[in-house]
Amino acid sequence: MCGIAGLFDTHSKRDFAPKLMERINNVQAHRGPDELGLHLEPGLAFGHRRLSVIDLSTGQQPLFNEDHSVAIVFNGEIYNYQALTTELKALGHVFRTRSDTEVIIHAWEAWGEACVQRLRGMFAFALWDRNQQTLFLARDRLGVKPMFYALLSDGSFIFGSELKVITAHPDFxxxxxxxxxxxxxxxxxxxxxxxxxTGAHKLAPAHTLTLRHGQGLPEPKPYWDVSFSLDNRISGEDAVHELRARLDESIRLRLMAEVPLGAFLSGGVDSSAVVATMASVSSTPVRTCAIGFDDPKFNESAFAQQVAERYHTDHHLEIVKSDDFDLIDTLARLYDEPFADSSAIPTYRVCQLARKHVTVALSGDGGDESFGGYRRYRLHAAEERARNLVPLGLRQPLFGTLGHLFPKLDWAPRMFRAKTTFQALALDSTQAYLHSVSVLRSDERESLYSSGFKRILAGYRAQEVFKHHAAKANTTDPLALVQYLDYKTWLVGDINTKVDRASMAHSLEVREPLMDHELIEWLATLPSELKIKGQEGKWLLKKAFEPSLPNDVLYRPKMGFSVPLAKWLRGPLRERLQQAVLGPQLEATGYFNQETLQTMVRQHLSGQRDHSAPLWTLLMFDAFLRQAAERPEAL
Incomplete structure (x- = not known):
């Protein structure tokens, strides 16, 4: 696992300053503390920060082919590199290292841009082919590894593993x-x-970007998508056996390392299934890491302990205090963009713990999205059945009016909180799902924004993101549609972003066997009834692991990796909340309605309403603005 960076002259072949390349590369030194690599030639500069995991002695980067006409900087792991090595050697390619990085170079020589179709793993890389005068960038299918880029005013193309690489350039x-x-x-x-x-972009998952001197910046090209065919007629029993076999293979592939390797163990279904499988295929005890909270409402460590004892793992547990909120500014610096998922705090802590014992950790991320684990999936399916009973032309005025008139009862039992449901029933399926996952829903954002900012938005709404992806989903199945939307949005923008930044902050590599693209392709062929049965999510995964995991690990209510936000904001973060949300920095942006901000703070602090999620989102936006104000020094 590493950090990559580079510069490319889209106009001509000027020389880049070595000090500039070294600086933009070193802002991500935390991603690769083991080695530094640079390569400069007319019109091109590559930088690499290495975290050594495979081929410790000869895997340095940038890496070249035999005649040095092809160079690469690569972040990630190619899990099928040994099979590809055998295939490429049969085609006459000569290997000088034992690294998975060199496989990509020879795959490019053999198959060109189609090489990404052959790679199984998590990756972001940039490859320079001098003979073809081509710079080729690629990102893995599910966006596990990041890639940022920008075109500067002088025609320089800059890329890197984190946005801070781009912002470190004095011309950005x-x-x-x-x-x-x-x-x-x-x-x-x-x-x-x-x-x-505005000037920076993320290379989208499953996309490539090909540049040549004098040709400007082209549009990225997709090379893969998941298709929810739902046409596999396999029985439930056979699906259970095949799932176990596929998980065994996915996890075996991810156990290769020349450094200490372990797993996160939260006590939830996904991480417990990963640990149980690791134990079944490993000849030595699995190293497991877990954190707990001193507040029992948020503490799952007892369930993690059950799994650890069952499989005799080398288990490490740390208890985090429930007032562990001192990471706000640290997180703002790590993420470079505003990022509001408060579970970034425990994720940071578990990565910090894991790095004391291992260099590589397997996680259970992706399980909820692939197996149908989120409660919102079941609620969406129920709402969809109701939407299908009433035409949209009738639903919009009827439920729209009810949603407007019904009070927002945060304090009431869930069965009486009908406002959100009424609002969702007035929408189409895609809009309704966005409504259910939004931090601030459309009407709440309408109230939050100033009239001036709404004019600047000119009618743009975040629902355009969901509409764009829904148009490509090619399914009318309610569960499949929202799974597809989560693959394209939540999994990439939240889960993978959170884990990548938190883990690389501690120079820890995290591997996600439940995000193996071949496993996901197979799961997408299964009917939705094998994922959710009645009110039971993850039905197939739970059935598959009934012989291997305790019943209360499999079938207890989902707890999640959360923190006591409402309590923090009314208690120890009260002063910071008031200073940030009602302070001069947010006001100076001109984005927000000051009266709305004052009302939200007053209602939350008095206990009248729970505004913890939107207030935390505002707090993290303020923290982002603070770190964004730091400018790079001129060379």
Whole structure:
């Protein structure tokens, strides 16, 4: 696992300053503390920060082919590299290392841009072919590994593993994109491929980008998508056996390492299934890491302990205090963009713990999205059945009016909180799902924004992100549609972003066996009834692991990796909340209705309403603005 960076002259072949390349590369030194690599030639500069995991002695980067006409900087792991090595050697390619990086070079020589179709793993790389005068960038299918890029005013193309690589360049202009602000306050993150700054972009998952001197910046090209065919007629029993076999293979592939390797163990179904499988295929005890909270409402460590004892793992547990909120500014610096998922705090802590014992950790990320684990999936399916009973022309005025008139009862039992449901029933399926996952829903954002900012948005709403992806989903199945939307938005923008930044802050590599693209392709062929049965989510995964995991790990209510936000904001963060949300920095942006901000703070602090999620989102936006104000020094 590493950090990559580079510069490319799209106009001609000028020389880049070595000091500039070294500086933009070193701002991500935390991603690769083991080695530094640079390569400069006319019109091109590559930088690499290495975290050594495979081929410790000869895997340095940038890496070249035999005649040095092809160079690569690569971040990630190619899990099928040994099979590809055998295939490429049969085609006459000569290998000088044992690294998975060299496989990509020879795959490019053999198959060109189609090489990405052959790679199984998590990756972001840039490859320079001098003979073809081509710079080729690629990102893995599910966006596990990041890639940022920008075209500067002088024609320089800059890329890197983190946005801070781009902003470290003195010629990059940090103009905030108002459309990104709208996406952030709807989703809690800025959705790919947009960035918080107008001049920067994320290379979207499963996309490539090919550049040549004198040809400007082309559009990225997709090379893969998941298809929810739902046409596999396999029985439930056979699906259970095949799932176990596929998980065994996915996890075996991810156990290769020349450094200490372990797993996160939260006590939930996904991480427990990963640990149980690791134990079944490993000849030595699995190292497991877990954190707990001193507040029992948020503490799952007892369930993690059950799994650890069952499989005799080398288990490490740390208890985090329930007032562990001192990471706000640290997180703002790590993420470079506003990022509102408060579970970034425990994620940071578990990565910090894991790095004390291992260099590589397997996680259970992706399980909820692939197996149908989120409660919102079941609620969406129920709402969809209701929507199908009443034509949209009748639903919109009927439920829209009820949603407007019904009070917002945060304090009431869930069965009496009908406002959100009424609002959702007035919408189409895609809009309704966005409504259910939004930090601030459309009407709440309408109240939050100033009239001036709404004019700047010119009618743009975050629902455009969901509409764009829904048009490509090619399914009318309610569960399949929202799974597809989550693959394209939530999984990439929130989960993978959170884990990548938190883990690489500690020079820890995290591997996600439940995001193996071949496993996901197979799961997408299964009917939705094998994922959700009645009110039971993850039915197939739970059935598959009934012989291997305790019943209360499999079938207890989902707890999640959360923190006591409402309590923090009324207690120890009260002063910071008031200073940030009602302070001069947010006001100076001109984005917000000051009366709305004052009302939200007053209602939350008095206990009248729970505004913890939107207030935390505002707090993190303020923290982002603080770090964004730091400018790079001129060379």
């Amino acid at each position: 202009v940090r103009n905030i994109d108002p459309l990104a602000v709208e996406e952030y306050f709807a989703l809690g993150y800025v959705a790919d491929p947009r960035c918080i700054y």
